[in-house]
Amino acid sequence: MKMIITIIFRLTVSCLLAxxxxxxxxxxxxxAKKANEFAREERVVYSLLGFSKENxxxxxxxxxxxxxxxxxxxxxxxxxxxVPLGGHGEDGGFSFIRIDLDAAFVDKxxxxxxxxxxxxxxxxxxxxxxxxxxDKTIRFVEQTVVVTDHGERTAYLLHGKFPGYKxxxxxxxxxxxxxxxxxxxxxxxxxxxxLGAEIEQNYFKKQFMFKPFEKIKAIEVVKEPMPxxxxxxxxxxxxxxxxxxxxxxYKDNDxxxxxxxxxxxxxxxxxxxxxxxxxxxxxxxxxxxxxxxHIGVPF
Amino acid sequence: MATExxxxxxxADGILKENPIFKLALSMCPAVGISTTVMNGIMLGIAVLxxxxxxxxxxxxxxxxxxxxxxxxxxxxxxxxWVTVIDLSLAAYFPAAYIKMGIFVKxxxxxxxxxxxxxxxxxxxxxxxxxxxxxxxxxxFLIGMVVLxxxxxxxxxxxxxxxDVLGFKPLLFFILPSAGFFVVGLMMGFFNWxxxxxxxxxxx
Numbered sequence: 001m002k003m004i005i006t007i008i009f010r011l012t013v014s015c016l017l018a019x020x021x022x023x024x025x026x027x028x029x030x031x032a033k034k035a036n037e038f039a040r041e042e043r044v045v046y047s048l049l050g051f052s053k054e055n056x057x058x059x060x061x062x063x064x065x066x067x068x069x070x071x072x073x074x075x076x077x078x079x080x081x082x083v084p085l086g087g088h089g090e091d092g093g094f095s096f097i098r099i100d101l102d103a104a105f106v107d108k109x110x111x112x113x114x115x116x117x118x119x120x121x122x123x124x125x126x127x128x129x130x131x132x133x134x135d136k137t138i139r140f141v142e143q144t145v146v147v148t149d150h151g152e153r154t155a156y157l158l159h160g161k162f163p164g165y166k167x168x169x170x171x172x173x174x175x176x177x178x179x180x181x182x183x184x185x186x187x188x189x190x191x192x193x194x195l196g197a198e199i200e201q202n203y204f205k206k207q208f209m210f211k212p213f214e215k216i217k218a219i220e221v222v223k224e225p226m227p228x229x230x231x232x233x234x235x236x237x238x239x240x241x242x243x244x245x246x247x248x249x250y251k252d253n254d255x256x257x258x259x260x261x262x263x264x265x266x267x268x269x270x271x272x273x274x275x276x277x278x279x280x281x282x283x284x285x286x287x288x289x290x291x292x293x294h295i296g297v298p299f
Numbered sequence: 300m301a302t303e304x305x306x307x308x309x310x311a312d313g314i315l316k317e318n319p320i321f322k323l324a325l326s327m328c329p330a331v332g333i334s335t336t337v338m339n340g341i342m343l344g345i346a347v348l349x350x351x352x353x354x355x356x357x358x359x360x361x362x363x364x365x366x367x368x369x370x371x372x373x374x375x376x377x378x379x380x381w382v383t384v385i386d387l388s389l390a391a392y393f394p395a396a397y398i399k400m401g402i403f404v405k406x407x408x409x410x411x412x413x414x415x416x417x418x419x420x421x422x423x424x425x426x427x428x429x430x431x432x433x434x435x436x437x438x439x440f441l442i443g444m445v446v447l448x449x450x451x452x453x454x455x456x457x458x459x460x461x462x463d464v465l466g467f468k469p470l471l472f473f474i475l476p477s478a479g480f481f482v483v484g485l486m487m488g489f490f491n492w493x494x495x496x497x498x499x500x501x502x503x
Contacts, residue, residue, distance in 0.1 A: 003368070010366050014373050018380040025384045029391035036394040190402055194335045194456065194474040260471060 041172075041187075048174040048183035049147060049155060062148045063157075064299050065118065068282075069128065071098060073136040078106055080138065081286055082118075082128060083297050087151075091115060095295060096128055103285045105293060144279070146299040153177045153299055158279055162271035164189055165196045165263045173272060179213035179280045184272070196264030204258055204265070206234040208272060210244075210251045216276045219255060221266045226256040306431040313435020320443030320483065321490045325412040330444060331479030333403060337460045340448030342396075343403045344441025346385065348434070350407050353381045355421040355433030362422050374417045379408050412440060450482050 051057050069080040078098045086092020094113050098106040111131040117123040121140060128138055145157035156175045161168050167190045174183035186200040198204055203226070211219070232238055233246035257265040290297055304312070319325050334340045354377050358365070365373045386404045389397045407413070416436050421429040452458055455473030457465035472478050 003366075007366050007369050010364060011369055011372065014365075014376055018376050021380050022383045022387075025387045029387045032391035033387070036391065040394065193333070193339055260475075 044172055044185045044187070045145070045157060048157065048172065048185060050183075058149070060150045061154075062298060064146045064148070064297075065143050066146060066286075067118075067124065067143045068141045069096075070139045070141055071132070071136050072139075077101065079282075080128075082111065082124070083290075083295070084115075084118075085296050085298075087296075087298055092296065092298075094118065094127075096131060097286070097289060097293075097295065099285060099289055103288075105289045108293060108295065144283075148299050155182060156279070156283070158275060159187075160271060160275045162267065162274070164191055164199075164267045165261070166190050166192070169199070169264075169267060169271065171268070171271070173275060175276065175279070179216070179276060181208045181211050181216060181272070181276075184208045186268075191261070191264050195258070196261040198258045198261060199264050199268050202236065203231050203234040204268075206247065207250075207255050209247045212251060213276065213280060215252055216273060219269050219273050221257045221262065221269050222254045223257050223262060304428075306427070309428065309431040310435035310438065313432065313437070313439040314442060315439075317436075318439040318443055318490070319412045319436055320440060320447070321487050323412070323415070324483075324487070325415055326410045326440070327480075327483065329406055329410065330440075330447065331483060332476050334444050334447035334451060334479060334482075335455065335474045336452040336458075337445055337448040338399070339403070340444035340446075341441070342400045343407075344437070344444040346400060346404045346407055347410065347413070347440050348437030349385055350378060350381050350410075351413050351416060351437040351440075352430060352433040354378050354413055354417060355429040356426055357381070358417045358421040359424060359426045359429035365422070370418070370422065371414070374414050375408070377417070378410075378413055382407050412436065446486065447479070447482055450486070451478065 046052060046057070049057075064084050067082040069082065071078045071080045078100050081097045081099070082094055083097060084092065085095050091114075094111040096109045096111050098108070100106050109131045111127050113124065113127040117127070125138065125140060129136075132138065142159060144159075146153060147155040147157065154177070156177075156179075158173045158175065159170070160173060161170045163169070168188075169186065169191070170188040172185045172187055173181065176182050184205045186205060189197070189199065191197045191199060208216075230246060230250055233243040236243060238246070255265060255269045289295075313319075317323055320327075320330055329343070333343050354374070357377050358374060382404060386401070389400060389404065416433065420432045424432070449459060451473045452460075453464065454469050455471060455478070457463060457468045473482070
């Protein structure tokens with residue numbers, strides 16, 4: 001009996017010690033980790049849009065976040081979009097637009113929220129819930145960024161996550177206003193090193209560049225050797241303009257699968273196919289509603 | 300029952316006589332799964348080195364407090380704690396390295412070599428001796444991983460440290476996990492052969 005008590009006591013103390021060490025490290029490092037993640041995402045956004053430190057984002061450019069929610073009320077589901085209001089550089093508040101599953105407009109509610117708080121999911125959810133009233137339950141689904149320059153749309157930035165060969169693959173996709181691909185970055189994945197992990201290499205992910213929406217809608221993976229000239233262009237071995245020309249020349253081709261990693265290649269292509277199709281449909285509906293209802297969005 | 304070996308001998312034994320991969324044949328799964336390139340080998344090796352040294356020192360310092368009946372759970376707890384600490388610190392302060400090392404660091408919790416060293420050495424010996432033993436074992440693992448990685452990267456993708464050396468890919472087979480066992484087996488044989496060779500020369 002005495003031994004059991006000793007064991008329990010010592011094991012408890014050990015666990016508490018371990019917890020203390022881990023907890024302290026977590027508290028000390030969490031802020032730096034969050035800042036790193038945010039900085040990385042920002043860097044990816046800049047590079048996808050073709051900007052860098054030497055070539056900063058111009059004043060005339062605006063980036064507006066649109067948040068998609070799922071709203072349920074008495075067993076009925078509607079889709080809600082939280083959109084900013086007002087022109088470029090103005091703070092016009094936010095509006096929550098609800099659209100039912102048949103793409104018809106339901107209603108529009110103004111949401112009291114500041115531009116700093118909209119990025120924090122907790123604050124945002126609370127504000128939306130308060131505006132809608134307590135009889136509806138909301139669930140945040142995803143956010144999209146609409147990029148404009150001089151009031152004209154230039155790009156959409158999408159976050160996506162889909163199953164890969166091992167775990168989920170998280171990507172960020174930049175689409176042009178006509179929904180053709182203008183950039184792709186693999187944010188997170190745990191594919192096999194040397195095989196599926198090659199999806200983050202330029203010679204794979206740059207294959208999606210310039211592919212038009214018509215092609216993306218039906219994109220497939222082919223198991224064929226990649227032409228050498230195309231590889232050189234994707235790897236950036238020739239100058240930028242020539243590489244872009246070469247990519248445009250191959251824009252109606254399917255995706256060349258990675259050697260030994262057909263499943264990972266296919267996962268990325270199908271994921272992008274599904275993401276783009278759904279996004280194009282949803283955004284066309286949202287656009288139509290915004291136009292019909294004369295909602296003053298900045299994009 | 301303190302060890303009679305000097306600190307230098309402890310380190311040398313970890314690298315040669317008791318090399319974790321080629322002599323003790325411990326932690327084969329992760330070693331075989333990950334040693335596809337030299338860089339992967341270096342990354343995992345450094346991570347194991349750090350966890351091994353930290354855990355050995357901790358267990359050695361706390362050896363009188365750990366009840367013998369529950370020593371294995373305590374070892375696992377210690378290793379898991381250090382792995383978490385290293386994982387969090389890397390993610391926060393070395394984000395560029397973490398992108399590459401992240402998945403390797405987490406699997407170290409299940410490494411047999413670390414538990415085995417704690418059980419065989421650190422729970423009986425003094426803190427400095429455990430430090431040097433941990434360092435030797437970690438270095439032995441690191442070197443083993445680099446050698447394995449070099450052979451497999453060269454034969455599998457025709458490159459070393461990511462630089463194209465051969466200009467062609469001799470055998471894709473070598474970067475698949477199963478090929479790791481072949482390479483480990485051949486390397487073990489090679490090490491034993493060298494040992495026999497030296498023994499024979501000493502005698503004759």
